[in-house]
Amino acid sequence: MPIIFWSDNLSVNVAEMDRQHKKLVDLINELFDAMSAGRGKEVMGKILEDLTEYTKTHFASEERLMQTHEYPELPTQKSEHTALTRQVMELQEKFEGGSISITLETMKFLKDWLQNHIMQNDKKYGPYLNSKGIK
Numbered sequence: 001m002p003i004i005f006w007s008d009n010l011s012v013n014v015a016e017m018d019r020q021h022k023k024l025v026d027l028i029n030e031l032f033d034a035m036s037a038g039r040g041k042e043v044m045g046k047i048l049e050d051l052t053e054y055t056k057t058h059f060a061s062e063e064r065l066m067q068t069h070e071y072p073e074l075p076t077q078k079s080e081h082t083a084l085t086r087q088v089m090e091l092q093e094k095f096e097g098g099s100i101s102i103t104l105e106t107m108k109f110l111k112d113w114l115q116n117h118i119m120q121n122d123k124k125y126g127p128y129l130n131s132k133g134i135k
């Protein structure tokens with residue numbers, strides 16, 4: 001069972017960014033499934049690694065899009081991306097180092113981490129990019 005359900009509520013109204021956000025949702029759900037099924041450290045570690053890597057890819061892609069269209073909030077977005085990337089990298093490092101395991105609490109953290117990114121940051125660029133003809 002998923003821990004995050006995609007809904008239009010999470011849409012930023014830019015198709016490519018929605019596609020990438022859905023992939024992040026899928027990766028978090030995949031990690032949740034693996035945790036629920038009691039999968040081993042190797043499987044969990046691989047999903048966390050994929051999540052960390054895809055987070056970087058997604059933020060870079062978002063920043064490129066904002067740069068291209070001269071989005072005025074780009075500096076704020078960049079510093080938020082840096083903070084969010086650090087959080088997920090820290091989680092991965094702690095997991096690999098054996099100081100934490102993936103618990104329901106960790107999953108709730110990741111759920112909020114992604115939802116807050118979309119709802120509080122990304123929702124703001126939707127109307128701006130739409131006004132530049134990006135959908």
Ligand code: FE2
Pocket residue numbers: 017021058062117118122
């Ligand atoms: Fe995003």
